[in-house]
Amino acid sequence: MTPTPPPSRVISLWINGKSLRREVAADLKLIDFLHEELGLTGTKFCCGLGVCQACTVLTRSAPTALPDTLLACVTPVSALDGQLIDTVEGIAGPNGLAPVQQAFLAHFAFQCGYCTPGFVMATVALLARLKAQPVPVAQLDAAIEAALGAHVCRCTGYARYHAAARELALQVLRG
Numbered sequence: 733m734t735p736t737p738p739p740s741r742v743i744s745l746w747i748n749g750k751s752l753r754r755e756v757a758a759d760l761k762l763i764d765f766l767h768e769e770l771g772l773t774g775t776k777f778c779c780g781l782g783v784c785q786a787c788t789v790l791t792r793s794a795p796t797a798l799p800d801t802l803l804a805c806v807t808p809v810s811a812l813d814g815q816l817i818d819t820v821e822g823i824a825g826p827n828g829l830a831p832v833q834q835a836f837l838a839h840f841a842f843q844c845g846y847c848t849p850g851f852v853m854a855t856v857a858l859l860a861r862l863k864a865q866p867v868p869v870a871q872l873d874a875a876i877e878a879a880l881g882a883h884v885c886r887c888t889g890y891a892r893y894h895a896a897a898r899e900l901a902l903q904v905l906r907g
């Protein structure tokens with residue numbers, strides 16, 4: 733017996749500022765959509781279970797909204813109708829790497845780099861939140877831990893990622 737294909741739906745969304753309208757299978761995961769349909773392979777697939785955070789991207793409901801992090805390995809793209817999604821490919825500017833990427837490089841935060849796109853996106857979201865809702869410096873380490881603490885780095889770059897994020901966060905808090 734031929735298996736019944738999953739139902740599909742037509743969605744509109746923005747990926748890195750580009751508007752898309754596509755018919756997608758209801759159960760197609762965002763990471764597979766990014767990799768297979770858009771050729772955006774910067775978002776990494778690791779556990780596939782919503783645990784390691786390697787596949788973190790950003791989502792917003794409007795251009796001026798604060799970004800939330802989203803795990804692309806467990807999120808059906810069909811659930812993202814109308815959302816603005818940013819992946820690591822959309823972070824660097826026309827003049828080069830984004831400040832978060834530069835800070836991770838300067839702090840030698842990563843080795844194999846597989847976890848790095850997830851750390852980049854989570855740190856971008858953290859800095860946006862701190863800019864909109866500053867916290868006292870005494871609470872900064874806790875805020876960084878809340879944002880990055882669940883991310884798994886098998887090369888154990890945790891302290892260096894934290895230091896890089898802290899340096900950028902202090903710049904945000906001190907204006």
Ligand code: FES
Pocket residue numbers: 776777778779780781782783784785786787788803804805806
């Ligand atoms: S690959 Fe998505 S959380 Fe691990």
Ligand code: FES
Pocket residue numbers: 841842843844845846847848884885886887888889
């Ligand atoms: S740099 Fe290798 S997993 Fe983090």
